[in-house]
Amino acid sequence: MKYIDEFRNPDAVRRLLEWIRERSTRPVQLMEFCGGHTHAVLKYGLRQLLPPAVRLLSGPGCPVCVTASSDVDRAISMAHLPGVVMSTFGDMMRVPGSSVGKASGRSLQDAKAQGADVRMVYSTLDALSISRANPDREVIFLGIGFETTAPTVAAAVLQAQAEGLENFSVLSLHKLTPPATKTILDAGEVQLSGIIGPGHVTTIIGSDAWEFLALDYGISCSIAGFEPVDILQAIYFLVDSIEKNTPAVRNAYRRTVHAEGNLVAQRIMQRVFEVRDAEWRGLGNVPNSGLALRDEYATFDASRRFAVEVGPSAEPKGCRCGEVLRGVAEPSECPLFARVCSPEHPIGPCMVSSEGACAAHMQYGEA
Amino acid sequence: MCLAVPARVLSIQGHEAEVDLSGVRRVISVVLTPEVGVGDYVLIHSGFAINVLDQEEAEETLKLFRELDEFTATMYQQQGHSASDEVH
Numbered sequence: 526m527k528y529i530d531e532f533r534n535p536d537a538v539r540r541l542l543e544w545i546r547e548r549s550t551r552p553v554q555l556m557e558f559c560g561g562h563t564h565a566v567l568k569y570g571l572r573q574l575l576p577p578a579v580r581l582l583s584g585p586g587c588p589v590c591v592t593a594s595s596d597v598d599r600a601i602s603m604a605h606l607p608g609v610v611m612s613t614f615g616d617m618m619r620v621p622g623s624s625v626g627k628a629s630g631r632s633l634q635d636a637k638a639q640g641a642d643v644r645m646v647y648s649t650l651d652a653l654s655i656s657r658a659n660p661d662r663e664v665i666f667l668g669i670g671f672e673t674t675a676p677t678v679a680a681a682v683l684q685a686q687a688e689g690l691e692n693f694s695v696l697s698l699h700k701l702t703p704p705a706t707k708t709i710l711d712a713g714e715v716q717l718s719g720i721i722g723p724g725h726v727t728t729i730i731g732s733d734a735w736e737f738l739a740l741d742y743g744i745s746c747s748i749a750g751f752e753p754v755d756i757l758q759a760i761y762f763l764v765d766s767i768e769k770n771t772p773a774v775r776n777a778y779r780r781t782v783h784a785e786g787n788l789v790a791q792r793i794m795q796r797v798f799e800v801r802d803a804e805w806r807g808l809g810n811v812p813n814s815g816l817a818l819r820d821e822y823a824t825f826d827a828s829r830r831f832a833v834e835v836g837p838s839a840e841p842k843g844c845r846c847g848e849v850l851r852g853v854a855e856p857s858e859c860p861l862f863a864r865v866c867s868p869e870h871p872i873g874p875c876m877v878s879s880e881g882a883c884a885a886h887m888q889y890g891e892a
Numbered sequence: 893m894c895l896a897v898p899a900r901v902l903s904i905q906g907h908e909a910e911v912d913l914s915g916v917r918r919v920i921s922v923v924l925t926p927e928v929g930v931g932d933y934v935l936i937h938s939g940f941a942i943n944v945l946d947q948e949e950a951e952e953t954l955k956l957f958r959e960l961d962e963f964t965a966t967m968y969q970q971q972g973h974s975a976s977d978e979v980h
Contacts, residue, residue, distance in 0.1 A: 649938065673942065780950035781935055787925070
């Protein structure tokens with residue numbers, strides 16, 4: 526496949542590894558923000574191929590994993606309302622909400638088993654189709670995802686408005702990546718020398734959005750694609766910047782990432798959403814890190830249209846997902862990992878999503 | 893979640909395009925990439941094209957590896973060290 530095969534070329538991988546080995550003289554800790562990178566790093570065994578001085582840590586970039594359990598509880602309660610169709614992406618179906626025993630079930634999949642109409646969709650456009658086909662039902666789209674996904678959901682809201690689809694609404698749990706990165710750096714729990722920037726988020730927001738890392742924190746950032754050549758090129762750039770003591774933002778995914786990003790997508794996102802504080806699993810309340818529908822689109826805002834009561838929420842006992850998301854703990858350091866928590870029977874969200882660090886470690890055998 | 897895959901645009905009608913995704917034909921929205929043309933490669937995420945891939949940049953990146961490899965080999969022969977500092 527064009528744009529994929531050539532970036533998996535073994536010769537280029539070997540060459541990049543040689544350059545990294547030659548350039549690296551001191552220990553560095555790099556965080557891959559994005560769950561897609563975590564998955565690719567483990568899939569291609571890059572941790573083992575890199576010199577021991579280059580250590581990679583997984584970050585919070587898995588939207589399913591960082592969705593607060595109270596928000597999952599809210600979605601489950603909404604799914605149980607009469608006449609509601611709850612639609613969402615596949616990974617979200619199995620994410621556990623609060624561990625407090627609830628009659629409504631712990632996940633949307635449980636809710637579905639109990640008779641709630643929960644449907645898995647590939648795109649928000651599918652949710653629009655369900656709305657058109659079911660004018661007597663209220664179709665809620667559970668919107669999760671970072672800046673990559675938010676513009677697609679905003680575009681669906683605009684489409685619904687243009688068509689006068691009154692039975693479509695969005696429960697927006699969308700989150701922004703730069704504020705989460707700041708939160709991790711401000712907490713100071715992990716010492717990072719560089720960050721592998723998320724390639725598809727940055728396709729939308731532009732690499733300029735990460736300049737604060739170099740300017741305010743003195744940390745280098747390199748934006749990476751998702752093939753081994755892309756990731757190793759980003760690691761080479763980071764090692765090089767660190768060795769030179771010149772913090773910089775560098776782009777190792779030039780075929781899609783530009784300084785200013787996708788301006789059309791940004792405009793559509795800003796037209797529909799406004800920035801709010803948001804609750805992240807593992808990070809807590811992060812200021813200005815969430816997206817809520819603007820007042821003009823209140824009729825498409827499920828959180829305003831459907832009032833639900835959710836009780837107190839609690840994290841699964843013993844689960845260290847929060848620390849895994851902050852790069853503080855490796856999955857294998859969790860007492861539940863591979864013992865009682867597995868992809869077949871996930872306890873925490875990091876084991877549910879294929880992009881979650883725990884699921885990736887299980888799948889590729891780095892336990 | 894932020895997974896996006898490249899696909900070639902076969903035809904465009906308004907805000908919709910038919911694409912070839914590794915041999916599978918799909919209809920996607922191009923509302924976020926109004927500049928797209930037939931024959932372009934787009935990155936698809938959640939049923940939407942989120943960007944048009946820059947073919948020249950992709951080839952530049954790959955060319956860089958080929959050229960640097962040759963350059964490195966020459967430098968090794970001449971001076972006995974690597975030229976990897978020049979990768980930008």
